[in-house]
Amino acid sequence: MKMYRKVVENMGENGTEKFMIRTDLAVEAKESFEEDNVEIRGVIIDEKYKEDSDIKITRVVIETKNGAKAMGKPMGTYITLEAPNMVVPDEDYHREISKELAEQLKKIIPIEKEIAVLVVGLGNREVTPDSLGPNVVENLLITRHVVKEYGKEAYGKNKVNIISGIIPGVMAQTGMETLEIIKGVVEETKPDYVIAIDALAARSTKRLNRTIQITDTGINPGSGVGNHRNGLNKESLNIPVIAIGIPTVVDAATIVNDTMENLIDAMEQTKELKAIGGTLKTFDSNEKYQLIREIISPHLNGMFVTPKDIDETIKLLGYTISEGLNIALS
Numbered sequence: 001m002k003m004y005r006k007v008v009e010n011m012g013e014n015g016t017e018k019f020m021i022r023t024d025l026a027v028e029a030k031e032s033f034e035e036d037n038v039e040i041r042g043v044i045i046d047e048k049y050k051e052d053s054d055i056k057i058t059r060v061v062i063e064t065k066n067g068a069k070a071m072g073k074p075m076g077t078y079i080t081l082e083a084p085n086m087v088v089p090d091e092d093y094h095r096e097i098s099k100e101l102a103e104q105l106k107k108i109i110p111i112e113k114e115i116a117v118l119v120v121g122l123g124n125r126e127v128t129p130d131s132l133g134p135n136v137v138e139n140l141l142i143t144r145h146v147v148k149e150y151g152k153e154a155y156g157k158n159k160v161n162i163i164s165g166i167i168p169g170v171m172a173q174t175g176m177e178t179l180e181i182i183k184g185v186v187e188e189t190k191p192d193y194v195i196a197i198d199a200l201a202a203r204s205t206k207r208l209n210r211t212i213q214i215t216d217t218g219i220n221p222g223s224g225v226g227n228h229r230n231g232l233n234k235e236s237l238n239i240p241v242i243a244i245g246i247p248t249v250v251d252a253a254t255i256v257n258d259t260m261e262n263l264i265d266a267m268e269q270t271k272e273l274k275a276i277g278g279t280l281k282t283f284d285s286n287e288k289y290q291l292i293r294e295i296i297s298p299h300l301n302g303m304f305v306t307p308k309d310i311d312e313t314i315k316l317l318g319y320t321i322s323e324g325l326n327i328a329l330s
Contacts, residue, residue: 024200024245025213026060026078029071040065053096056082057104065132074233076217079104080181086210086320094320101212101244101324106199108216108242109328110191116144116162118191120182120232122198122219124170125172128314129306133197133319137165140295144189164189179230179237184209186237196240197321198230201304202247205246208306209313212246212321219243248310252303 048057060078062068068075081104083097109115119140121133143155144164152160168181170172185192196219202208211243218233218241233241307313 009152016063025080025207025211025247026062026073026205027058027069027080027082027204027211027213028207028217029073030212036275039287040067040070043071044165051098053087053093053100054083055097055100055267056069057081057100059101060097060243073191074217076215078217079108079213079214081212082207082210083212086317089307089312092233094316095323097212097264098320098323100328100330101214101321104214105324105328106240108214109240111161111328114159114161115193116189116191117164117193118185118189119163119181119325120178120194120196121248122178122196124173126154128310129198129304130170130199131314132199132246132248132318132321135314136322138199139167139319139322141330144268152312162191162267163329172243179232182232186239186312190197192239194239196241196243198245199249200245200247201249201251203254203257205255207247209246209310209317212244215243216240217243219245232315244251246321248314249304249306252288252305255305 022151023180042062044061044063048059048060049055052324058080060071060080062071062073062075062078065075081097081100083093084091086097103110108116119137121135121137123130123133125134140163142163142165143160144162146154147160147162150328166182166185168176168178171177174181182194198219200213202211217230218236222232230236230244233281
């Protein structure tokens, strides 16, 4: 079978498949190994479910270079919050998500002391699925200008974190790499941390607009949709970079893949089609995904899809993340 030969040709030295399903989420990279019953050395995984808030928290720590190579992610900590009802406009529920986000941020950033933070809203505000970052910055409590002008007394507190924000746009709008802009701002304003907010890509439709990823490894803008830009990380900016993102798009192959999974499950429930469904089940997720990409190419391979109510959803999620940042940094 053509697909099978291609998978074998792409096998690595350790027997794992080099082809990786396109995703920005470490939790999904981890799941692809679990489906194949492959143990990932140098990777620690901790899962917790909070029943009261219906939020699943997965902490993936990549400790070694081998683990980073296997996962296709840089070494560091990746925290994923999965909230199935995050797309529902329920203020109380979103407040719970914001509080949980703040709690997880405090585990990465030492908020005990006074710090200066630059929040970067990545993405193109003219393209709705890519406008999460700008939406967050627009709802953020900015303090730097007030403290510089009037001091901490303006807020009636002894401790006030210095918060500034920027929406750098995209190269097509500015003619500059995002890194060039942020590097200049960092050198001028000298923050202790950069927090970069960006829309992500997922490999599963069930995680669209329902998952928040926090990582201390920084971010490569556009990498989830194959549009690689220079990374924002500690190596490039000389200060820690925290990245927060929500998957707002999936590629066409992912939608077909999820539909195929549902079809296989339905086949297994039907007596006449059970054998066919069982045979298709023998393919692992990477093999099925690769087969689908071959079938739909070349016209649909570059297509990314987002839900029809993305306008309202982006506003809702942008406010939820900004509230989480406001709580954590206040």
